[in-house]
Amino acid sequence: MKRITAFISALIIFLGVVFFTQPAQNADKNLASQKVIKVGILQIMSHPALDQIHQGILTGLKEEGYRNGKNIKVEFQNAQGDQSNLKTMAQQLADHDDILFGIATPAAQALVNAADKSTPVMLAGITDPASSGLVKSEKHPGGNVTGSSGDSPLSKQLKVIQEIMPHAKKIGIIYTSSDAGGQSNARKFKRLVEKAVLEPKMYTISNTNDMQQISQRMAGQVDAIYAPQDNGVASAMKTLVNNANQANKPVFPAADTMVKDGGTAAYAIDQHDLGRLAGHMAAKVLQGKKPANYPVEFVVKGKYVINQAQVKKLHLQIPEKIMEQAQKNGKVVK
Structure with a gap:
């Protein structure tokens, strides 16, 4: 009888350990298996307005739970005003990254030309994207491109x-x-x-x-x-x-x-807000929203x-x- 009682006690302890440790092990496995998303950002040049948009993108992504060095890896390229660098830099980003951001119209155009149609391209504060040929229209972008715009008041x-x-x-x-x-x-x-x-x-x-x-x-x-x-x-x-x-x-x-x-x-309009909005929109695209049906959003205030x-x-x-x-x-x- 004592042996049976001891066996039952040991079995209960064993099952308890399995019950409480298995979910934690599964959680660790799930965390380890999560894909780190590669984010490419291309900027035409450095000046305070564009730098603020860049920082806004990172802010928007962070607010949506995407943190550089944790679940995303950000690769940044700056053409420093040299148009000849844009094509090379855009291709480098398009070859390696899962989602792309273009800061300024020339940067966005270079990314659209370099990326395949399955890679989302996010516009970050682009003035008049339809006239630039980046989207079919602001309401119905089509293709793999959408993002934020901020036409001056x-x-x-x-x-x-x-x-x-x-x-x-x-x-x-x-x-x-x-x-x-x-x-x-x-x-x-x-x-x-x-x-x-x-x-x-x-x-x-x-x-x-x-x-x-x-x-x-x-x-x-x-x-x-x-x-x-x-x-x-x-x-x-x-x-x-x-x-x-x-x-x-x-x-x-x-x-x-x-x-x-x-x-x-x-x-x-606040340049940081333009980038922040693009970051928020990118999070929704990463979660499954299709750029083709995702209207360009505007900062108007x-x-x-x-x-x-x-x-x-x-x-x-x-x-x-x-x-x-x-x-x-x-x-x-x-």
């Missing part, structure tokens, strides 16, 4: 210029000839300026090396300068601002980061950003309501 940007510079008549608009998003932004703004019965004066640079000469000439011919969402202009922002300051002319940029680089004021040092330097007055909103919901750069 142009009418509010013009209103900022008018409220701070009520006597300005000639508005200079500068953009890069090779930047599709910059061109689109500049042309739309030109039409708004004409509708407001003001005179738009268009200036084009082919690359950042042109900014010194072109902006110097422009600053002597206009009352205020508008700098659109344009990678070439953003990269040469300090040169633009330096020449504008010498002529005592304010620069009103489209991006919040460009205000920090010397712009006077802006009503702008902007904020006032004021560069206090520039305002003082140019002896300008910021309307009280704009300053209050910048202090409350936007940003005041000191």
Whole structure:
């Protein structure tokens, strides 16, 4: 009897150990078997606006549970403004990674051309992706491409210029000839300026090396300068601002980061939010949502950003309501 009791006790203990340890072992096996997702990010060049989008992508992925070094591995390539590097870098990422992000239109186009149709390509803050041929339409992208867009709130940007510079008549608009998003932004703004019965004066640079000469000439011919969402202009922002300051002319940029680089004021969407939205969308694609039927999503809510040092330097007055909103919901750069 004692032997039977001891046997039963031992059996119960054995079964208890198996019962409690097996789920943990299975969990460890499942964790070990989880695939680390390879994420490729291609950026056309470095400047604060694009760098903020890049950081936003990582933030969005992290908020969805995808952490670099844990369940995802991020591979980042930066062409540093060299178009010839884009094709090679895009192909490298497309050959190795499970999902791709394009920061700026040329980077996104290079990835779309390099990737096979089964690899998702996420747009990160691309202006007017349909006109760039990246998607069939924003509502029905088709193919393997979707992502975030953030068309500038142009009418509010013009209103900022008018409220701070009520006597300005000639508005200079500068953009890069090779930047599709910059061109689109500049042309739309030109039409708004004409509708407001003001005179738009268009200036084009082919690359950042042109900014010194072109902006110097422009600053002597206009009352205020508008700098659109344009990678070439953003990269040469300090040169633009330096020449504008010498002529005592304010620069009103489209991006919040460009205000920090010397712009006077802006009503702008947050570049970090553009990347963050793309990161959230990518998580849904990784979980099974098809890019072809996943509409491009937009960041539309902007904020006032004021560069206090520039305002003082140019002896300008910021309307009280704009300053209050910048202090409350936007940003005041000191």
